[in-house]
Amino acid sequence: MSLSAENVTCLRGDRLVFRDISFDLAGGQALWVRGRNGAGKSTLLRIAARLLRPQAGRFFWNRTDITEDDEPYHGQYHYIGHQEVLKPVLTVAENLSFWAEFHGQGKASLEQAIEGFELGALRDTPAGLLSAGQKKRTNLARLLASPAPLWILDEPLSALDTHFIDLFRARLSEHLKAGGLALYATHQDLGIDGSQELDLDAGGGA
């Protein structure tokens, strides 16, 4: 499996966020997207998740061009953004099990997700009552609730304490070891072996 980008350029409004970004990511590899606040990390990740269209540039999934027709790319990735994607009135387990089912998974992967992020004690807590870090963990647990080869992660560490940062790092390493890919933006070094770096600061930022 592989994801590559060629000369991606993005304008938002009238502002050139970045230009001519390229990267090439193979199975088992991670790409750390770095940059100052406003450098365009979130923008790039949303483009990779096909939630935004770039002005120019091409994307390839397994060497197939998906710039126009993203059929082969569909369902191949998870995107974790700044928003928590939780329904406050549903419990942690209900929130996760919906996403598992929506992606065609059953009970088993739900349990895996709950265990993977140590959410057992919170499983029946309504998501609206969680603390910031607990929400973040629930959101991250979607990664395990249904498998996908590529993880696109926008500031996955924010609000997590040191214990859970380690836990998350372990999950990410497992994913990479199993041949998965990851694209993540953080301000803090995650220290994943052999991860590539993409620094957006060359292009500016405010």
Add this chain to the structure above:
Amino acid sequence: MSLSAENVTCLRGDRLVFRDISFDLAGGQALWVRGRNGAGKSTLLRIAARLLRPQAGRFFWNRTDITEDDEPYHGQYHYIGHQEVLKPVLTVAENLSFWAEFHGQGKASLEQAIEGFELGALRDTPAGLLSAGQKKRTNLARLLASPAPLWILDEPLSALDTHFIDLFRARLSEHLKAGGLALYATHQDLGIDGSQELDLDAGGGA
């Protein structure tokens, strides 16, 4: 100036979040509230900002009991929570100038806030278009838009890049040097000289 708490206990729903927390903070001092995710840091800060009532315990501002009658405490503090408190359709300057005016301040302190957090380039950007870190900075700039002796800060660093973390640390040090007080919860050590620590993990957390 001083803020002290005596044996504060908090229940949320039927869950005991923490019990018998005490601290004593004098002018120029900061208190770092630590703890795992869910330990009750945000809860304690909201109590200190009088947005929640504790089950038991007393608070003193300048040695006056404010547990029942918080008149002397009113307007003496700023609270920065998880929420960004920005109106997406107003520009950065408009958002800040409202809060300055609401607290009876004029143009001068607005400029100070904008400079203090290097928001000059963004002043006329609608807040809805900002990146995560830019939003956070605008929210933090409220601290300078109107002066208050006590700052209550819940994860002020999240989403900030290293440059702005340093900038924020500088602002906080200046505030403390000028005799201000601060109460902050972060997962990362801010390295403020002579700050006290309050570790909530003794009380539990999930």
Add this chain to the structure above:
Amino acid sequence: MKAFFSLIARDLKLAARQGSAVALSLCFFVIVIVLFPLGVGPEMTVLARIAPGVLWVAALLACLLTLDRIFQADYEDGSLDQLVIGPLPLSFLVLAKVIAHWLTSVLPLIIIAPVLALSLNLASDGVIAVTFALLIGSPTLSLIGAVGAALTMGMRRGGVLLSLLVLPLYIPVLIFGVAAVEAAVAMLPMAPHLLLLGGMSLGALVVGPLAAGAALRLALE
């Protein structure tokens, strides 16, 4: 298919848990109908005369008010991003949301409509007619509404624009719906009107999800 049904099930569960969607439209419907006699006065003949119109207008408004819920909540908390990049084709996604909307926000009105119609002194033929007409005509309301909701999602002046876009498209339903009831009250055949309403619903079933899906993709970018 599993994704389709799990989405409907989630929306129903959310509605039951939050209650607001179901109860809001229902409550609104009842309120409009309770307020009318208070405003217009208790004369039976006047009330019976305006009853079909009041019922249909109230149903239209109740539906209009709940439209923005079809996508808005999911849009705001980021769920919609996740739904869109999920396995379900966009028009099925819309269809699932519309079905959930109709079940939670429109069906309850239809169930209570006969009681309210009776209280407005409508003849019993009219009561049956209004129930049938609503049952057959109302899917159009949800389907067309979804297109409007998708087009205006996340927009600043969304609410207004939505009403302006959707309303003209609702007028035919209103007119034939009222005509069906008045025909029934006047002992005339109401089948032609009901057939027309049914035809509109079928048309909307084809066009609505496609158009709304396209609009959704646009709005998210």
Add this chain to the structure above:
Amino acid sequence: MKAFFSLIARDLKLAARQGSAVALSLCFFVIVIVLFPLGVGPEMTVLARIAPGVLWVAALLACLLTLDRIFQADYEDGSLDQLVIGPLPLSFLVLAKVIAHWLTSVLPLIIIAPVLALSLNLASDGVIAVTFALLIGSPTLSLIGAVGAALTMGMRRGGVLLSLLVLPLYIPVLIFGVAAVEAAVAMLPMAPHLLLLGGMSLGALVVGPLAAGAALRLALE
């Protein structure tokens, strides 16, 4: 005082920038009144007969629909926390928000009401009466509504509960408001009704902000 006016100014600016509040209630009001002749049929006498009721009911509903905006947006983005711990006493805070609500969501209706009243074939005395009655009676709607909005803020079934709580309290305004118009149409003195409406507004001006302030503090804890 500066805080008070700056809050009103901000809310007005937000309304102008987002547009939705002003236009939504206005649009809704117009839509209800446009739909009626379509639903009820074009007979002039029937329309004139029900015009005062329709106008008042539409105004009530338009107001009811915008109530949740008084506090909800500020509650959701955390602004309300900041407002509450600010320098303004709670009841003044409520008053500022109510004034902004009335100016943006109710006043536009009153301005357009005469035109709509004419279009419903109301006699010209009635047109003047309805405008005055709305002007005098509608502050009650915003003020009482604020109490309901504060009580239900952040609640799961907020929207419905809000209607259920507020509606019974609106009925007197509706009744006297319609009575004033009908008196004017019948060439009877309408001053007593208007005085009553004014009295209610004054009463609400005293009770509303206090009660809503207390409710706000409750809801935030």
Add this chain to the structure above:
Amino acid sequence: MAIDLHKYANPRRFLAITSAIYPWSLALTVILLAAGLYTGLFVAPPDYQQGETVRIMFVHVPAAWMGLMIYTFMAVASAVGLIWKHPVADLSAKAAAPIGACFTFLSLVTGSLWGEPMWGTWWVWDARLTSMLILLFLYLGYIALWQSFDDPSKASKAAAILALVGVINVPIIKFSVDWWNTLHQPASVATMSGPKIYSSILTPLLIMGLAYTAFFVTLLIIRVRAEILARRLRILQLSELQER
């Protein structure tokens, strides 16, 4: 009444006093209800216009009175609860609401049952009937508000605010018949100038009114006691939690 409640609002004293009153009010309920039903159904003469249906009145009219009275009671109790912070006052307001809602509902149902023979329709939208329906909504809103809060102390304050704001509707309901010409009877018992009907009807009516009141008091005592005990249980549980 406010003063009395104030004095006896201490839960323990309340429990002691009510356990003394309770048997009496229960007995009174039974006796008055029997007497009222007997005089109403058998002693009172059938109306020359309405025939035997007039007997619905003995259920209908006192129920309507109770609906209005209980809401007023709730408002007073709420005020006491808000101002003097007496827990029992809050609890009595809470406990009274469903009872009041039932009486209001009873008066609506018996009214429509009576309306069918009298006016030829179950329901008309006249001022009295509609305002009674609105009163039912007020009760329902009050009950729903109580249930919308997880925290009882918050709920009691919120509900008290609502009850106090809502009480302005009670006089409007009471006088709606005098202010608008409606189908419904204007008041003839509780008027400024004294009762205007024959004592053969008035007596059973008043007895039924008293019976309903006694019934209300009995039910209220039962419900408030249950509430107090439930709250004690919760306090126990919470303190146990704090111990842990």
